[in-house]
Amino acid sequence: MRTTQAIIHLDNLIHNIEIVKKQIPPGVKICMAVKADAYGHGAISISRAAIDAGVQCLGVAAVEEAAELRDAGIACPIILFSLPLPGEIPALFYYRIIPVVASKEFVLLCNQEGKRNNSILDVHLKIDTGMGRIGCHPEDAAAIAQTIKECRYVNMGGICTHFPGSDLKDNSFAHSQVRLFDNIIQQIKENGIDPGIIHAANSRAIINMPEACYDMVRPGILLYGYYPSKEQKRSFNVKPVMELKAKISFIKTVPPDTPISYGMTYRTKRMTKIATISVGYGDGYSRLLSNRGEMLIKGKRYPIAGRVCMDQCMVDIGLTSDIALYDDVTLFGPPPAPTAEEIADIMETIPYEVTCLITKRVPRTYVAA
Numbered sequence: 324m325r326t327t328q329a330i331i332h333l334d335n336l337i338h339n340i341e342i343v344k345k346q347i348p349p350g351v352k353i354c355m356a357v358k359a360d361a362y363g364h365g366a367i368s369i370s371r372a373a374i375d376a377g378v379q380c381l382g383v384a385a386v387e388e389a390a391e392l393r394d395a396g397i398a399c400p401i402i403l404f405s406l407p408l409p410g411e412i413p414a415l416f417y418y419r420i421i422p423v424v425a426s427k428e429f430v431l432l433c434n435q436e437g438k439r440n441n442s443i444l445d446v447h448l449k450i451d452t453g454m455g456r457i458g459c460h461p462e463d464a465a466a467i468a469q470t471i472k473e474c475r476y477v478n479m480g481g482i483c484t485h486f487p488g489s490d491l492k493d494n495s496f497a498h499s500q501v502r503l504f505d506n507i508i509q510q511i512k513e514n515g516i517d518p519g520i521i522h523a524a525n526s527r528a529i530i531n532m533p534e535a536c537y538d539m540v541r542p543g544i545l546l547y548g549y550y551p552s553k554e555q556k557r558s559f560n561v562k563p564v565m566e567l568k569a570k571i572s573f574i575k576t577v578p579p580d581t582p583i584s585y586g587m588t589y590r591t592k593r594m595t596k597i598a599t600i601s602v603g604y605g606d607g608y609s610r611l612l613s614n615r616g617e618m619l620i621k622g623k624r625y626p627i628a629g630r631v632c633m634d635q636c637m638v639d640i641g642l643t644s645d646i647a648l649y650d651d652v653t654l655f656g657p658p659p660a661p662t663a664e665e666i667a668d669i670m671e672t673i674p675y676e677v678t679c680l681i682t683k684r685v686p687r688t689y690v691a692a
């Protein structure tokens with residue numbers, strides 16, 4: 324197996340699930356976001372471990388992602404967070420995927436398909452209370468709920484919305500969304516319709532807005548061991564699940580002013596040792612880390628020397644370290660390694676993207692303790 328590996332610490336995942344369970348009111352369900360191959364961690368293994376740890380529902384972004392989980396034998400409810408195309412409706416029935424719906428037209432198409440194959444599809448009505456992405460206009464929600472009620476082959480399994488302020492300090496916009504959402508739910512109930520499972524909270528809302536937990540929460544990033552933003556108060560003690568590791572493939576001693584890597588952007592200041600690591604942007608270790616990132620080797624951090632190549636990169640390990648050929652290198656992971664949050668900072672992005680970027684070439688190795 325390739326020496327460059329993503330070690331997936333399932334014990335940390337379980338720890339993070341326990342932390343979220345303690346935070347939410349008793350009886351509130353967890354729908355874990357496992358879209359994008361579980362934020363790069365591997366959807367099947369993550370889903371199995373999460374279900375064993377008490378997660379009741381999974382969230383994906385594509386019909387294919389749900390199909391992969393069903394083909395692996397995962398039987399729990401799976402919600403499709405993105406809107407499917409009409410051509411995907413038969414697959415929703417076949418794989419028992421719960422779509423979010425935002426229009427009467429789509430509900431009617433689902434009903435037609437249900438009539439054709441004589442089965443009922445659970446849907447969750449998605450309302451756009453301020454995210455500006457998908458969801459019906461708040462004014463249209465009651466009418467769509469009515470349509471769902473009138474459709475024999477479509478069942479109102481739930482109602483949901485989403486908060487855009489995942490990296491804001493201030494909760495006031497989210498509070499106004501909650502008020503709007505509550506009013507819509509109230510109206511739908513007054514019309515004699517059971518809204519089903521009510522859900523809204525992503526990781527940030529779980530931390531900051533316990534009143535928005537409703538019947539189910541939809542955490543993603545927290546369960547992978549990171550906070551949704553830098554501004555977020557660090558009160559949860561979650562632990563990173565992914566650890567990206569590689570090995571030193573070559574070490575050389577070089578004189579001062581030796582250029583290192585493409586573009587010769589790094590020149591040694593003194594006589595030093597340069598280690599080559601078998602990882603690069605082809606593995607999802609971003610080229611933005613060139614001359615800026617650090618790696619952990621034998622408990623100490625060393626700077627990346629020069630550009631990150633597609634398959635390799637170099638580190639200046641100095642003359643005096645006892646680092647040897649084939650030693651392990653940690654690119655990111657639980658501290659004291661650089662965390663995905665630190666890497667994200669350098670790349671001017673968020674930890675979500677750092678773990679999602681790790682490519683298929685990197686085998687995921689699952690460890691339980």
Ligand SMILES: *Cc1c(COP(=O)(O)O)cnc(C)c1O
Nearest residue numbers: 356404485525526541542543544
């Ligand atoms: C991705 C996603 C989540 C999870 O968001 P985190 O910030 O990772 O907790 C929740 N709900 C929806 C609709 C999503 O798309």
